[in-house]
Amino acid sequence: MTNPRIPRLLDFLKATPDDPFLNHALALEWIKEGDDTQAHTLFEKTRQVAPQYVATYYHLGKLLERQGVPEAAATIFEEGLQAAKAAGDMHSFNELRGALDEILDY
Numbered sequence: 001m002t003n004p005r006i007p008r009l010l011d012f013l014k015a016t017p018d019d020p021f022l023n024h025a026l027a028l029e030w031i032k033e034g035d036d037t038q039a040h041t042l043f044e045k046t047r048q049v050a051p052q053y054v055a056t057y058y059h060l061g062k063l064l065e066r067q068g069v070p071e072a073a074a075t076i077f078e079e080g081l082q083a084a085k086a087a088g089d090m091h092s093f094n095e096l097r098g099a100l101d102e103i104l105d106y
Contacts, residue, residue, distance in 0.1 A: 005029050020050035028059065036063055047079075054084045054092045061099055070103045077103070 009026040016022065027042035043060035046053050057080025064073035077100040084093035 003029055003033050006033070018045075018049045020046045020053035020056070024053065024056055024059070027056075031059075031063065036067065039063060051079075052083055052087060054080060054087055054089050054096075056080075057083060058092065058095055058099060061096070065099075065103065074100055074103045 006026065006029050009022055009029060013019065013022050013026065023042045023046045027039040027046070030036075030038040030042065040060070040063060043056050043063065046056045047060065050056075057076055061073040061076040061080065064070075064076060077096050080096040081093060081100070084090070084096055
């Protein structure tokens, strides 16, 4: 592993293992390292412990899309649309809508 952020994030998570921001950030770092399995696990954890953390839906959906499972990605984007709507986060809502529309256009 060449990414110095990963060990630092893991240290922070020792104190607050369910912190959605830290788990999400670590998942993004794992993607940079090419480890989609670790990223997927962390995105799912965040989705379970903090379903209101809207950013996770977009990145998890994109990961699933990249892995060739567009139906699963679409489901995640749809869940994210509901979370974004509930949070009043129109920016994320529009990003998720665009991502879902791209999948549905195929």
